[in-house]
Amino acid sequence: MKRFRPARKAFLRLTSFLVIAITIGVLATRAVQTEDKPSPPPQPANGPGGANHAHGQVVARMYGTGPTRYWIFEPADPVPQSAPVILFNHGWLAMEPKYYGAWIDHIVRRGNIVIYPVYQQSIRSPMSSFTPNAAEGIRSAIERLQTEPGHVRPRLDMLAAVGHSMGALITANLGVEWKDLGIPQPRALMCVEPGKTSANSGSVQLDDLSLIYKDTLLLAIAGDRDRIVKDSDAKRIFKESRSILSANKNYILMVSDEHGYPQMIASHLAPLAFNDEYSDRTAGGPLLQWFGERMEKRRLKAKNDPDDPTNARINGIDVLDYYGTWKLFDALTDAAFYGHNREYALGNTPQQRFMGKWSDGTPVKELQVTTVP
DSSP, rough: OOHHHHHHHHHHHHHHHHHHHHHHHHHHHHHHHHHSSOOOOOOSSTTTOOOOOSSEEEEEEEOOGGGGGGEEEESSOOOSEEEEEEEOOTTTTTOSGGGGGGHHHHHTTTTEEEEEEOSOOOOOOOOGGGHHHHHHHHHHHHHHHHTTTTSSSSEEEEEEEETTTTTHHHHHHHHHHHHHHHOOOOOOOEESSOOOOOOOSSOOOOOGGSSSTTTTTEEEETTTOOOOSTTTHHHHHHOOOTSGGGGGEEEEEEEBBOSSSSOOSSSTTOOOOOOOOGGOOTTTTHHHHHHHHHHHHHHHHHOOOOTTHHHHHHHHHOOOIIIHHHHHHHHHHHHHHHHHGGGGGGSOHHHHOOBBBTTTBBBBOOEEEEOOO
16 A cells, blocks of 8 residues: 555645645636726715815714713814704614714715714613604704804704614604604605614604605615615605605615626615724623624625625725715705705706716616605
8 A cells, every 4th residue: 555655645736736726726817807897986076975075074072871872973174163963873783883984974074063873772772762762862962062162053954864774764753753852853864774664563663754744855765685674664764754745755776786896785784884983892782892893804804805795885985875875865965955966866867866987987877766666
């Protein structure tokens, strides 16, 4: 048997060489394929979703304790005397603003105050308490802005709300309950991938949405690759808000596009836009810290895997932000507060649907807009 050992060693060396060669070849092919794919459009310079901001800095502060604590984000450089107010309602467990931090920065640097109610203490917080908790945080934030020195004064006649996932359900409820909850009336509501009311009896339940004021501007948005909440609650919010004039609301489907690299995947993570400066390691205790660490691992894995289509969605911002959620909400608030840019938010117009072009000139797949979902 010994006389076969040299041949066996040679065979193993050859096999190892072939494995290494094949691996290098596969990696090289992937790199070439990635380089050959067209790149996505950059952020537009101007207009809704654009990079031209009126303010150079954001001042962020957290106040309160427990489920009624809140963050206030204010524009600076220069500091305005007053500004409109945006209520930003996060998804379930996203108690740290870092998950939406880049989007918040964009909203604030356009000249708005953002109030970010945390609304839950931990994973065990009852979902039935989320809307009243959010409202209590909002009331406290507004009182602080109005009375405490050193703050930008809030324009309460210019107030809008936006929410993602669980926060989108809260946003819809604020449009109904604002008077009973003691907060100003929202002039615009944007509910992004709302859900999921059918999950269990303890979930946030939607109010009678027919009570939302008729002149409120409303967008209900779903993602075509959202496997978590899908589109049932987005359609429900749109259909049940029957008092809103048909011209003042749209149902929108964000569409995935795999033409170039990174791919544009309209999953439930699509609205995330990280800014790690807005971390709160005390949020939610050990279980929520574990959740944050798990998300960080997913981000690193996606960043190091060129074939992972979630790369851009977990690690940064992209077309689904610039031309999707950011553009739509910018334009919706511009229309509600100032009476312009309505064509970028409502009406199934080319400006509303347009998502930019890949570097080879191919248009990114447009938003699908309808009034009859």
